[in-house]
Amino acid sequence: MIREDVACVKARDPAARFTLEIVLTYPGVHAIVWHRIAHALWRRGHRFAGRFVSWLGRFLTNVDIHPGATIGRRFFIDHGAGVVVGETAEIGDDVTLYHGVTLGGVSWRPGKRHPTLGNGVLVGAGAKILGPITVGAGARVGANSVVIEDVPPEMTVVGIPGRIVKAVEGRRLISGRIDLEHHLMPDPVGEAIATLVDRIDFLEARLAHLSGKAGPSVEFEVLPETRPSGARGETREIPPAH
Secondary structure, three states: OHHHHHHOHHHHOOOOOOHHHHHHHOHHHHHHHHHHHHHHHHHOOOHHHHHHHHHHHHHHHOOEEOOOOEEOOOOEEOOOOOOEEOOOOEEOOOOEEOOOOEEEOOOOOOOOOOOEEOOOOEEOOOOEEEOOOEEOOOOEEOOOOEEOOOEOOOEEEEOOOOEEEEEHHHOOOEOOEOOOOHHHOOOHHHHHHHHHHHHHHHHHHHHHHHHHHHOOOOEEEEOOOOOOOOOOOOEEEEOOOO
């Protein structure tokens, strides 16, 4: 598994040149190696030894992975800084995390408290995935997003809180490699505001058109009904605004 963790780096990081460089200089690779050892000790009941190895890995790499977390094959943390993975997190095969990612819990309840990531998930820098939720296989989480609900497979999520914005058929695929053009992520909030602005412009134009038909000099306001039931409200003339 460690050999696979090292080999997958070349396919996901354009800066990677040769295997020796990856083994010696990539803190994300060092972090998963320490975790593989700590997790093996944890599963065999050597809890203190597992925690100590995990602490040592955190001290050396600045990546905090609990020894109880379950991580699949070909796992890669790019840049390997500030990543936190909780005790009950489950990560599938071929998953990529960028720096600053947190897979955290939101309660004190025993049992499952942390996220589950399916195969092939990519999580952008600074994203937070919180609680016992599931991110489906092949999904993408945009940088600095906060995800607190399940994400279907093959979807892209951005924002705070995370919103689904793009399915797999709307993405660009680059020779089977990871798309590194993170700045081209969609902006659902900006799109919603643009739609509202267009609607306001339309309503203002229609109001101006109707006001022109009624004549610019006189407007009428219907007063509230103050007479007994069955009587009509009265109208009064309002001088034009200047």
